[in-house]
Amino acid sequence: MNEKISLLVENIERSIIGKRQVILKLMAALLSGGHVLIEDVPGVGKTRLVTALSQSVSGTCSRIQFTPDLMPSDITGFTMINPRTGETEFRAGAAMCNFLLADEINRASPKAQSALLEIMEELQISVDGTTHRLPVPFMALATQNPVETYGTYHLPEAQMDRFMMKISIGYPDRSEEIQLLGGNFGKAVELAPVMTLDDILELRRQAESVRVAESVKSYIVGIVTATRESEYTLLGASPRGSIALYSAARSYALINGRDFAVPEDVKNIATEVLAHRLMLSPKGKSTFGTCEAAMADILAKTPVPTE
Numbered sequence: 001m002n003e004k005i006s007l008l009v010e011n012i013e014r015s016i017i018g019k020r021q022v023i024l025k026l027m028a029a030l031l032s033g034g035h036v037l038i039e040d041v042p043g044v045g046k047t048r049l050v051t052a053l054s055q056s057v058s059g060t061c062s063r064i065q066f067t068p069d070l071m072p073s074d075i076t077g078f079t080m081i082n083p084r085t086g087e088t089e090f091r092a093g094a095a096m097c098n099f100l101l102a103d104e105i106n107r108a109s110p111k112a113q114s115a116l117l118e119i120m121e122e123l124q125i126s127v128d129g130t131t132h133r134l135p136v137p138f139m140a141l142a143t144q145n146p147v148e149t150y151g152t153y154h155l156p157e158a159q160m161d162r163f164m165m166k167i168s169i170g171y172p173d174r175s176e177e178i179q180l181l182g183g184n185f186g187k188a189v190e191l192a193p194v195m196t197l198d199d200i201l202e203l204r205r206q207a208e209s210v211r212v213a214e215s216v217k218s219y220i221v222g223i224v225t226a227t228r229e230s231e232y233t234l235l236g237a238s239p240r241g242s243i244a245l246y247s248a249a250r251s252y253a254l255i256n257g258r259d260f261a262v263p264e265d266v267k268n269i270a271t272e273v274l275a276h277r278l279m280l281s282p283k284g285k286s287t288f289g290t291c292e293a294a295m296a297d298i299l300a301k302t303p304v305p306t307e
Contacts, residue, residue: 004203005031005255007194008056015052015189016045018176022169024255025272026053030200031207031251034164034244035120035140037105037155037276044169046143050101053141057200058193059098060135066108068151072115079128090127095119098135098197102142106152113159116140120162137200157235157279164244165269166276203254210250211260215305219263220245223270226298227277232284233294237277245273263304271295 001009009023016023026049029036038046054061064075077093094100095116105113118126120140125132142163144155160166172180220242228236248269253261275291288294 001257002203002255004195004199011056011191011194012049012052015191016049017179018172019045019049019169022049022167024252025165025167025269027255028248028251028269029164030137030139031203031254032164032244032247033137033139033204034247035162036142037160037163037166038141038143038169039146039166040143040168040170041147042145044171046169047101047103049169050099050141050143052189052191054099054101055191056194057098058196059137059200061099061101062094062097063101063103064094065103066105066112068107068109070108070112072112075112075115076119076125076127077132079130088128090130090132092132093125095125095140096132096134098138100138100140102140104144105142106144106155108153110153110156113153113155117159117162120159137197137204160276161238161240163276164248165272167272207247207251207254209259210253212246212250213260213305216249216261216263216266217246219302219305220249220266223266223298223302224274226302227274227295230284230294230298232281232287232297233278234281234284235277235279237274241274241277245270248273267299267304270299 005027009020009027012023013020026036030053038049040046064070073093075093075095077091077096079088079090081087082089102116118124119134123134123138125134224237224242224245227233230236245266249261249265252265252269253259271292275295278291278294280288280291280294284294288297
């Protein structure tokens with residue numbers, strides 16, 4: 001593994017036990033400049049994972065607890081008149097940071113959720129006709145609970161498509177949970193930064209230089225095309241999904257210490273990148289139940305290049 005990334009992963013593992021593969025996929029999104037939706041049941045460490053990442057990098061972090069009364073201006077900021085000078089000035093909202101944690105994102109109204117659309121796609125905020133660029137790097141990390149839907153608002157497809165990945169943490173296994181009981185993991189853990197923002201930008205430049213053979217590019221397009229042509233889907237992955245899978249595969253290769261991507265990089269990350277972009281048909285719902293299961297079937301049937 002890349003030495004700097006290994007140091008970052010090990011630092012996060014001081015707070016999160018036994019979830020290295022989840023952390024590596026989060027790293028792939030970070031190095032690709034993407035945003036992540038963490039969807040899982042309560043108590044498995046969603047917020048803790050995001051907090052550990054933000055503490056491990058020497059950047060600024062803001063947390064917004066999404067509630068029904070949240071206003072778009074709380075996220076984007078607003079323009080006000082300075083009573084001393086009589087001039088208008090911009091007061092930045094919570095999104096003006098490097099790492100934005102949108103906790104329980106589906107509990108805010110669609111009006112508040114829509115404030116994130118420009119932020120996530122254009123990396124900027126437009127208020128009263130003036131555009132304000134976000135700090136670089138910027139990453140939005142959102143959490144939501146999939147089992148309790150009372151008082152929540154479904155995330156629109158346009159917003160789901162802006163998340164590079166949707167990941168789940170899952171329950172720990174027996175030995176890991178015993179280890180949790182013996183440590184201080186029930187309490188907040190303060191982590192020291194082990195990576196600077198310049199380090200992140202340098203790793204992103206390295207990821208962009210990772211070589212991808214034409215056969216691997218064809219493999220990516222073949223997977224995405226299969227999501228659109230399958231009888232089990234009403235809506236397949238968009239071209240934004242193709243680009244996201246391509247970028248994530250290059251970052252995953254860099255994480256594993258290679259300057260070239262292989263089909264396994266694509267296969268290991270494809271479900272997290274594409275599944276949340278799909279909409280199953282009635283036949284797909286009855287056959288697979290979830291988009292992740294349908295995605296696994298597509299990956300199993302798509303020929304893997306061997307050259």
